[in-house]
Amino acid sequence: MLTSTTAVLLACLGSAISELVSWRHRLDGDLSTLAQIVGSNSMVALTFEDRQGAREVLNALRAKPLIVASGLYDEKGEPFARYEPSPAIAIPRIPLQDGFHDRGNRIELFYGIELGRQRLGTLYIASDSRDRMPNSRVTARSRQASFW
Numbered sequence: 001m002l003t004s005t006t007a008v009l010l011a012c013l014g015s016a017i018s019e020l021v022s023w024r025h026r027l028d029g030d031l032s033t034l035a036q037i038v039g040s041n042s043m044v045a046l047t048f049e050d051r052q053g054a055r056e057v058l059n060a061l062r063a064k065p066l067i068v069a070s071g072l073y074d075e076k077g078e079p080f081a082r083y084e085p086s087p088a089i090a091i092p093r094i095p096l097q098d099g100f101h102d103r104g105n106r107i108e109l110f111y112g113i114e115l116g117r118q119r120l121g122t123l124y125i126a127s128d129s130r131d132r133m134p135n136s137r138v139t140a141r142s143r144q145a146s147f148w
Contacts, residue, residue, distance in 0.1 A: 028100060028107075031125055034064070035111035039123045042072055042113060046080065046120040054081035061125075068106065069126040075119055095122040105129060 038057060045054035054072050061067045061083050070083040071091030082091050089106075101108040103126075111123040 031100075031107065031109045031127055032111075034061075034067075035109055035123055035125055038070070038125070039111055039113040042123065043115055043120060046072065046074065046113060047115070049074075051081055055083070057081075058083035066127045066129075067125060068128045069124070071124040072113075073122040073124070075121055077122070080121060089126065091124050091126075095124060098122070 038061070041057045041060075042054055044050065045057060058070050058072065058081055061070050062085070067083075068086060069089045069091055072080040072082075073095045074080045077094050079091065079093070084090055096108075096110050098110050098112045101110070105128060106126050107129050108124065108126045111125070113120045113123055
């Protein structure tokens, strides 16, 4: 009986960990795809220094409620355009190294925008990770309940 209980608990733990890792990979993939699309659509605005056009591209992120902030930086690293739906969350003053950065309840991505070999700027996207985490826990709990 103790062996069976231990096996079930380990299976539940393994399932929860696997789901959490899978969730993070999906979120990273979603943000990467979004960065490629927004970055591609921002090239003209950066090339011709069209701040209004850049803001319009970033404002399209309203369609993704998990995006809590986004910004474009020019090739010098200066803020060029921003999307900040909440005054509590602002884009960083300077871009960090390209890649993902974990900020507690947010996952941030800095994505280099290049045309050929010339860097035009950097895209910043911040996603609220809290909304997806509870879903993983609920699913894990429902799996656990199904074992009993």
